[in-house]
Amino acid sequence: MKILKKALPFFAVLLIWELLFRFGLLNEYLLPSPLSVAKAGLALAGSGELFLDLFASVKRVLAGFLAAAVFGLTLGTLSGYGRSLSDAIMPLCEFLRPIPPIAWIPIAILWFGLGDNPAYFIVFIGAFFPIFINSYWGIRESRLMHLNVARNFGASRFLVLTDVLLPGSLPRILHGLRIGLGLGWTSVISAELVGAQSGLGYMIQMNRVMLKTENIIAGMVTIGLAGLLMNYLMLLLEKRLLTWRKDTLRSAETAEA
Amino acid sequence: MTGSIFSIKNVSKSFKDPKSGDSLPVINDLSLEIKGGDFVSIIGPSGCGKTTLLYQMGGFLRPDEGTIHYKGQPVLAPHPERTVIFQEYGLFPWKTVLGNVEFPIKARGALPAERREIALKYIKMVHLNGFENSYPHQLSGGMKQRAGIARALACQPEVVLMDEPFASLDNITREIMQEEILRLWSEVGKTFILITHHLDEAIFMSRRVIVMDARPGRVKESVEIDLPEPRTPEVKSHPRFAALKKHLTRSLREEVEKTIAFAKEPVPAAEVN
Ligand SMILES: Nc1ncnc2c1ncn2[C@@H]1O[C@H](COP(=O)(O)OP(=O)(O)OP(=O)(O)O)[C@@H](O)[C@H]1O
Ligand SMILES: [Mg+2]
Numbered sequence: 001m002k003i004l005k006k007a008l009p010f011f012a013v014l015l016i017w018e019l020l021f022r023f024g025l026l027n028e029y030l031l032p033s034p035l036s037v038a039k040a041g042l043a044l045a046g047s048g049e050l051f052l053d054l055f056a057s058v059k060r061v062l063a064g065f066l067a068a069a070v071f072g073l074t075l076g077t078l079s080g081y082g083r084s085l086s087d088a089i090m091p092l093c094e095f096l097r098p099i100p101p102i103a104w105i106p107i108a109i110l111w112f113g114l115g116d117n118p119a120y121f122i123v124f125i126g127a128f129f130p131i132f133i134n135s136y137w138g139i140r141e142s143r144l145m146h147l148n149v150a151r152n153f154g155a156s157r158f159l160v161l162t163d164v165l166l167p168g169s170l171p172r173i174l175h176g177l178r179i180g181l182g183l184g185w186t187s188v189i190s191a192e193l194v195g196a197q198s199g200l201g202y203m204i205q206m207n208r209v210m211l212k213t214e215n216i217i218a219g220m221v222t223i224g225l226a227g228l229l230m231n232y233l234m235l236l237l238e239k240r241l242l243t244w245r246k247d248t249l250r251s252a253e254t255a256e257a
Numbered sequence: 258m259t260g261s262i263f264s265i266k267n268v269s270k271s272f273k274d275p276k277s278g279d280s281l282p283v284i285n286d287l288s289l290e291i292k293g294g295d296f297v298s299i300i301g302p303s304g305c306g307k308t309t310l311l312y313q314m315g316g317f318l319r320p321d322e323g324t325i326h327y328k329g330q331p332v333l334a335p336h337p338e339r340t341v342i343f344q345e346y347g348l349f350p351w352k353t354v355l356g357n358v359e360f361p362i363k364a365r366g367a368l369p370a371e372r373r374e375i376a377l378k379y380i381k382m383v384h385l386n387g388f389e390n391s392y393p394h395q396l397s398g399g400m401k402q403r404a405g406i407a408r409a410l411a412c413q414p415e416v417v418l419m420d421e422p423f424a425s426l427d428n429i430t431r432e433i434m435q436e437e438i439l440r441l442w443s444e445v446g447k448t449f450i451l452i453t454h455h456l457d458e459a460i461f462m463s464r465r466v467i468v469m470d471a472r473p474g475r476v477k478e479s480v481e482i483d484l485p486e487p488r489t490p491e492v493k494s495h496p497r498f499a500a501l502k503k504h505l506t507r508s509l510r511e512e513v514e515k516t517i518a519f520a521k522e523p524v525p526a527a528e529v530n
Contacts, residue, residue: 148317149347152335153361153412163360167351244351244392 032214041218049203054222056198057188060116064123065184069177071124072131076176080139080169081161093132101126101187109195119191119199126187127180134176138169171242178234185227200226262293262416262448263314268323270309271473283309285473286323291450293415296442298451298459300509301469301477302516307452308344310474311418314450315341327416337361340414342422346405348393354380354404355389361412379407382441399430403437410441416448423458431455432490435462439488456509460501461488468508471515478508 014034020026021033032040044050079086104125108118142165150164166173192201204219271282283306291297299307312318313325316335325332327339335341340361348357358376367375380386383403393401402422409417422438423431439462442449453459459466460482468477482501484492492498 145343145345145347146349148335148341149343149349150360150364151317152315152337152339152341153364154335154337155360155364159364163352163363164349167349170351244353244394 029211029213032217036214037217037221040212040214041221044215044218050218050222053198053200053203053219054226056196056202057185057192057200057223058226060119060191060199061123061181061184061188063116064120064188065127065181067120068124068127068131068180068184072128072176072180073135073173076132076135076173077139077161077166080136081165086136086140090136093129097129097133101183102190105191105195108191114195114197116196118195119188122187122191122195123184127184130179130183131173131176134179135169135173138172138176139165141172142168171238171245174234174238174241178231178238181230181234182227185223185230189223260292261290262328263289263291264324264326264329265289265291265310265314266324266326268310268313268320268325269473270306270313270318270321282473284313284320285475287475288323289467289476289479291448293448294446295465296439296449296451296463297465297467298453298463299467299469300453300456300459300505301474302471302509302513303454304516305469305472305512306474307469308420310469311341311420311450311452314416315339315418317341337365337412338414339416339418340409340412341418342405342409342420344420344424346401346422348401348405348408350393353390353392354385354396354407357393357404358408358411361408376407376411379411380404382410382444383407383437398425399434402426402434406438406441410445414447416450419449419451421452421454423453423455431458436490438462443487456502456505457493460484460498460505461490461493466505468505469512471512477512480505 017031018034021031026033041050075089079089101122104122105118108121112118112121146164146168147160150160155163188199189201192199193205196202200219200223204216204223207213207215207219266288268284268287269282270284271280273280287306287310299310301307309318313320314327314332316332316339319333327336332339349360352360355373355376358379359372362372362375377386377389380389383406385400385403385407388396388400388404393404396404402425405422406417423434426434435458438449451459451462463482464486466480466482468480469475470477480501484495484497484501
C-alpha cells in the first residue's frame, strides 16, 4: 500500500510523458517516448554496457565518499571537541565550502589527468563538507546537561567522547553522511562528464555526441535510481542505528522508507 | 564545624545579563550547615536561587563570594561523591536503562561484568527490573525518574542532590516515589538534599526544611521536622505535621508575595530552568 503510494507519482509522470508523445507534442530527438527509453535502457543493460558504467561510477563514489567520511568525521569531531582546532580551521572551511565540486574539475584534471583519480578527488570535495560540518555541529550542540552528568560521574574525556558526545550527535552525523553520499554521487557524474572515459556521466555525454537521446535519458534514469537506492540504504542505516530515537521525532515517520 | 558534611559560608552569587550588562544578585550572603546522613529539603519562591545553590554545592558553579566546603575541602568541581539529579533527570536517550545506570560505574573504570552486576542491583532497588533494555523514551515519567535515581545511586555517592525530582509526576506516583526515596535513604545511609515546591513533601521527607528568602536568596529559617521516623504516610495526619505545615506555609507565603511584588518591575534575565 505504502509502496504503491510512493510509486504513484512515477507512474503519473510516465503517463503524462507518454500521452504528450502520443499527441505528437514532443520532438523525438529532444524527448523520445518512455517506451523507447525503456527499450534503449534494456538494450544497454542486456549488452552489459550500462552495468560497466554504473559500476565505474559507483566505485568512484564509494572510494571518494569513504575517504571523505574518514576525514570529515575525524576532523569534524576533533574540531567540535577542541575549541582551538575549530578556531584554526573553521574560517578556511567556510571559505572552501562555497566553491562547488564542479568548479574543482578543471584543476583536478590538471592535477590528476583523466580517469578515476580526478573523480575520487571531486567526490571527496563534494562529500567532505556536509560530513564535516554536520559532525562538527553535532558535537558542538551536545546538551550541556548531558555533559554535566558525565562530568559529575567523573568520566574521562575519552569516555565523554565515546559515550556522550558521539552517540548524542549520531543523528546529525548520519544525516551528514547521507547528504555527503548524495552530493558525492552528483559530483561523480559531473566529474565524468568531462574528466573520464567510463561511468554514467561519460556515457550520457557520449550519447549526446551521437544524438542518441533515448540512451541519454536511460542513463539519467539510472543515475536517479542509483541515487534513490543509496539514499534509501542510508535511511535504513539511520533507522537501524537510531532506535533510541524512535517515536520521539516527527521525522521518524518520514524516515520509514 | 564537626558533623557537617556541607559547610556553606557567606555565599553570594550574581549573574550578568549579557544584553544590558546588569548584574542580577541571585544569592546574597547565604550560610548553611548540613549534617552528614541528614535528609534536608530546600523550599523558596520560584527564582530565589535554589537551583543555583544546588549547582554550587555540586561544583558546577562557583560562588562569587564566600566558601562552600564539603567534608572540610573547598568544592571546586563536580565529583562523583556528590551526585546531582537534574531537573529533567538528564538520562542519556541513546542508552538503555542498563546502559544509563552502568555509566557512572564505567566512568570509575569497572570491568563490564562487575558493571552489569552493580547496575542490576540498583535497577532492582528502584523496581525497574524487566526494563533494563528499554530506552528512556519508552519509559513513563515516574520510571525515568527512578532510572535517574538508580544511576545516581550506582555512582555510590555520599550526597544526592535532587532538583525538583517529582515535578512532572502525578500525585499518586509522587507519593510512591517519596516513600521509595525515603526507603533508599534509610537503606544506603547517605545525605539527601531535595529542592521542592511542595510543602507536604518537604515536611514528610525531611529532618530539616530550609526556607529561602525571595531573590537575592539567603536562608530565612531552618525548621527541624521533629516527626517520628521511619516516616510512613500516617505522619501526615500527625497533629505536629499540621502545625509545621501552617508555620511553613506562612513563612513561604511572605516570600512568594515579595517575589510577586518584584515581578511588577522588569525582570532582567530569563530563568535557567
Ligand atoms: N546561568 C544564568 N544566567 C543568568 N541568570 C541566571 C542563570 N541561572 C539562573 N539565573 C537567574 O537566577 C535566578 C535564580 O535562578 P534559579 O534557577 O536558581 O531559581 P530557582 O530557585 O531554582 O527557581 P525555580 O524554583 O523556578 O526552579 C533567576 O532569576 C534566574 O533568572
Ligand atoms: Mg530551579
